[in-house]
Amino acid sequence: AQSVTQLDSQVPVFEEAPVELRCNYSSSVSVYLFWYVQYPNQGLQLLLKYLSGSTLVESINGFEAEFNKSQTSFHLRKPSVHISDTAEYFCAVSGRNNFNKFYFGSGTKLNVKP
Amino acid sequence: KAGVTQTPRYLIKTRGQQVTLSCSPISGHRSVSWYQQTPGQGLQFLFEYFSETQRNKGNFPGRFSGRQFSNSRSEMNVSTLELGDSALYLCASSPVYQNTEAFFGQGTRLTVV
Numbered sequence: 001a002q003s004v005t006q007l008d009s010q011v012p013v014f015e016e017a018p019v020e021l022r023c024n025y026s027s028s029v030s031v032y033l034f035w036y037v038q039y040p041n042q043g044l045q046l047l048l049k050y051l052s053g054s055t056l057v058e059s060i061n062g063f064e065a066e067f068n069k070s071q072t073s074f075h076l077r078k079p080s081v082h083i084s085d086t087a088e089y090f091c092a093v094s095g096r097n098n099f100n101k102f103y104f105g106s107g108t109k110l111n112v113k114p
Numbered sequence: 115k116a117g118v119t120q121t122p123r124y125l126i127k128t129r130g131q132q133v134t135l136s137c138s139p140i141s142g143h144r145s146v147s148w149y150q151q152t153p154g155q156g157l158q159f160l161f162e163y164f165s166e167t168q169r170n171k172g173n174f175p176g177r178f179s180g181r182q183f184s185n186s187r188s189e190m191n192v193s194t195l196e197l198g199d200s201a202l203y204l205c206a207s208s209p210v211y212q213n214t215e216a217f218f219g220q221g222t223r224l225t226v227v
Contacts, residue, residue, distance in 0.1 A: 032214060043118070043204055043218035051214055090157065100145045100208045100216060101170045104157035 002027040002093045006105035014113050015083055021076040021108045023065075023091030033074040034092040034102070035065055044090065050074065086112045116141065118207050118219035126225045132193040135222045139186050139207030146188040147216065148180060151202040160203075163188055195226045 003026045013019045025031065032051050036044040048059040055067040065076045074091060091105040119138040127133050139146050147162035147170075159172040163182035180190040186207075192199055202223050206216035 034215075036218075041220075041223075043120075043220045044206075046215060046217070049215060099164065099169045100147050100162050100206070101159050101172075102147075102149075102206075102216060103159070104149075106156045 002029075002031060002095055002098075002103045004091050004093050004103055004105035006091055006108050008108050009106065010109045010111065012111045012113060013081055016080045018079050019077065019081050019085075019110065021089050021091075021110065023074045023076065023105060025072050025074065025091070025093045027072075027093060027095060029098075030096045031093045032096060033065075033067060034094070035059075035063070035074070035076050036090045036092060036104075038088045038090065038107075047076070047089070081110070081112045083112050083114060085110060118205055118217055120203075120205050120219035120222050122222060123220065124223045124225075126227060127195050128227055129195055129197060131195050132191060133195060133224060134189050134191045135203055135205075135224070137188045137190075137205030137207075137219060139188070139205075140209070140217055143207035143209050143217070144186050145208040145210075146182055146186060147206045147208070148188070148190050149204045149206065150174075151204055151221070152200075157204070160190065192224075197226050200224060200226045 005024045007022045034049045035047040048057045050067045058064045088107045092102045094102045121136045145164045148160040151157045162170040166182045177193045182188045202221045204221045206218045
C-alpha cells in the first residue's frame, strides 16, 4: 500500500511571495504522483502529475513540482502566488499496478493574503 | 466534452435510511472510482469499477456498495445510514486502464441527521 504525508495543514502567505507545499510519500512499489486543488464546495482539479521522465513537472498556471525518489518527496512550488491561488491542495500517490486507486494526503490550505 | 456529473449535489437523510448516489463519467471513460471526504479522515478510497467489474475496494463496511452499468455510469449505495456517514462523496473517472489521471466531479454532499 501507499501513504502520503502533507506536513503543513495550513500555509499563510502574502500575495506575490513564493510558496512551497510539502508532500512525502511511502510506497514499496513504483508510483505515480499527483497534485490536486480543491476550491470551496467543488471537486478536485488536477494541477500536475509525475508519471515518468523528467522529475520536474509544471502546470499551466505557474506551479511546479519535483519528484525526488531518494527523499520520497513531491513538493509543490510557485515563485509568486496570487489571491486566486487560495484553495486546498492535495498530494496523491498511486501504485503503478494499482489501477485507479489513489491515496491522498490530508491536504494543505493555502491562504494568500493581499 | 462534459465533465463528471454527480447527482444529486446535496442530500439530507435520516439515520437508518439508505441512499443512492449517481455518477456519470466523462464520455469514453470506462473507469469510475468513489471517494469519501470528511474533515476528520480526509479523502478515503471507497471502490473502483472498470467495465462493470469492481477491481479495487477500500476499507469500508459492507453497508457501502456500488455498481457500474454498461454505459459506464455508476451508482453507490449506503444502507442503514449513520451520522458518521455525513461527508462529501466524490466520483472520479479515468480514461485509461491504468491510473495515470482521474477527473473528479463536484461531489454529493450527504448530511445524515
